[in-house]
Amino acid sequence: MAVGLGVMLVAGCADSSPSEPPATAAPVALEVEVASCAGRVGQEERIALEGDVGDVLSAYVVDGFLGDYPRQGFVRAFDSFTGAAAASAARDIDLLTASRFARSSSVRATRLQARISCLADDRGDLVGATAQVAFDFQARGGDTGTQPFGLRGRYMLVREGGEWAVFGYDVARDDSGGSG
Amino acid sequence: MRRVVRSVVVLLLGLALLGLPDPARQPIRLSLVRVETAKAVDFEQGIVWVLVLGSDAPDGTDVMDGRADAIQLVGIDFDQGAAVAVGVPRDLWVETPGEGFDRINAGLRSGGPEQMARSVRRLVGVAPDFVLTTGFDGFEDMVDSIGPLTVRSTRAFEDPEEDLTVRRGLNSMDGQDALGFARARVALPRGDFDRSANHQQLLRAALRRLRAREDVEGFVERGVFAAISGLDTELSPADLYRLAQALTTIDLTRLTACVLPGTPGVESGAQVLYPDVTLSRRVGNDIRGDAELDRGCSP
Numbered sequence: 001m002a003v004g005l006g007v008m009l010v011a012g013c014a015d016s017s018p019s020e021p022p023a024t025a026a027p028v029a030l031e032v033e034v035a036s037c038a039g040r041v042g043q044e045e046r047i048a049l050e051g052d053v054g055d056v057l058s059a060y061v062v063d064g065f066l067g068d069y070p071r072q073g074f075v076r077a078f079d080s081f082t083g084a085a086a087a088s089a090a091r092d093i094d095l096l097t098a099s100r101f102a103r104s105s106s107v108r109a110t111r112l113q114a115r116i117s118c119l120a121d122d123r124g125d126l127v128g129a130t131a132q133v134a135f136d137f138q139a140r141g142g143d144t145g146t147q148p149f150g151l152r153g154r155y156m157l158v159r160e161g162g163e164w165a166v167f168g169y170d171v172a173r174d175d176s177g178g179s180g
Numbered sequence: 181m182r183r184v185v186r187s188v189v190v191l192l193l194g195l196a197l198l199g200l201p202d203p204a205r206q207p208i209r210l211s212l213v214r215v216e217t218a219k220a221v222d223f224e225q226g227i228v229w230v231l232v233l234g235s236d237a238p239d240g241t242d243v244m245d246g247r248a249d250a251i252q253l254v255g256i257d258f259d260q261g262a263a264v265a266v267g268v269p270r271d272l273w274v275e276t277p278g279e280g281f282d283r284i285n286a287g288l289r290s291g292g293p294e295q296m297a298r299s300v301r302r303l304v305g306v307a308p309d310f311v312l313t314t315g316f317d318g319f320e321d322m323v324d325s326i327g328p329l330t331v332r333s334t335r336a337f338e339d340p341e342e343d344l345t346v347r348r349g350l351n352s353m354d355g356q357d358a359l360g361f362a363r364a365r366v367a368l369p370r371g372d373f374d375r376s377a378n379h380q381q382l383l384r385a386a387l388r389r390l391r392a393r394e395d396v397e398g399f400v401e402r403g404v405f406a407a408i409s410g411l412d413t414e415l416s417p418a419d420l421y422r423l424a425q426a427l428t429t430i431d432l433t434r435l436t437a438c439v440l441p442g443t444p445g446v447e448s449g450a451q452v453l454y455p456d457v458t459l460s461r462r463v464g465n466d467i468r469g470d471a472e473l474d475r476g477c478s479p
Contacts, residue, residue: 038398039405115397117399119417119421121408122408128401128418128425132395154394156422158418159418
């Protein structure tokens with residue numbers, strides 16, 4: 001099952017110049033699919049997991065890559081990270097967000113896919129999950145012209161106190177436009 | 181341009197956490213014990229120290245009933261991605277307060293993982309946070325569960341006792357081969373010192389294998405789920421999961437290793453090794469703050 005989350009994952013365009021066509025492409029939905037689970041995880045829990053992890057990833061994508069450009073404040077993308085992971089991510093902010101395109105006129109998502117592997121304990125309670133992601137974006141304007149870029153890899157999440165949080169990541173950033 | 185980021189970084193417990201021990205067996209084949217310290221470990225930042233022990237307890241018996249045939253102090257820096265392994269020769273002649281002198285490997289049977297942790301702490305000056313203990317069959321199963329290991333050997337040798345032929349360079353090893361490689365000693369010119377170095381080669385090979393499988397969907401989750409049942413531990417499933425995930429992100433280029441030296445001697449008619457306490461402490465001081473060896477274990 002795949003869930004397309006109903007968030008507007010397309011950038012606004014605060015001050016695009018006449019020579020730069022506005023980002024009018026249809027919004028790209030984040031597709032989240034639970035690919036596998038270890039332990040007894042029922043269908044309802046899988047659906048809830050897709051929604052919960054989808055919410056975490058959506059917030060990360062919106063705050064880290066989209067929004068109104070030119071923009072600042074990319075560090076908000078790590079609000080759903082654990083403290084230690086957020087501190088680490090802040091050091092890697094240029095790789096984990098679109099901060100290097102802060103002066104662009106727009107950034108839009110062209111592909112947002114996540115496949116989830118989850119872990120339940122021996123009572124069937126969800127403990128952790130891996131989100132294998134394929135995110136592609138396109139930045140316009142600013143210093144770089146039109147620039148596609150992408151992110152591939154894993155975000156690792158745990159559920160503590162009922163909330164999902166990213167505690168680690170292992171991702172590769174490709175700013176060459178060659179992601180595929 | 182392709183750039184890679186790794187936030188959580190760690191070590192060898194992958195064999196324990198991502199191997200698939202048989203949970204139905206009753207004797208403890210694999211144990212992960214938290215050592216009482218004043219330090220909190222959250223598996224996300226700072227350095228975690230794990231004392232990894234290979235017990236010589238016979239198959240089918242509790243690993244705590246054996247001696248520590250293999251001893252490696254492993255440190256992982258979650259912040260920087262560095263990892264270090266310090267091999268401790270099993271025949272080091274050390275004092276246990278209140279019990280007198282004995283080979284360091286006897287501590288597992290007489291005082292359990294906690295005593296082994298205390299002995300290593302007194303020797304090196306670094307306090308392990310956890311002690312992981314495995315036996316022969318548990319080790320073999322774990323290697324087989326993650327697939328054949330590609331192990332580098334610094335020399336070619338044959339060990340009839342282990343029915344093992346190793347060539348110099350890379351060797352593909354299943355669980356049985358890997359166990360033979362881990363146990364082989366007589367055929368090695370420096371005996372236990374070379375054997376301990378071989379344990380570190382196995383560690384590298386296991387980590388390389390984990391890295392190779394990290395992107396297989398559900399690999400980590402399946403391994404941890406099996407470990408929840410098959411591993412004797414106080415760690416919560418969430419902590420095991422954090423630790424296992426971290427293991428899959430270790431950067432092998434930042435793994436340094438060495439084996440502590442010792443001077444041969446005889447005690448009560450048995451061959452032992454006298455430790456170089458000053459050097460051992462120097463190594464401990466070297467690795468304590470950053471889990472990186474700057475000077476190695478040589479005098």
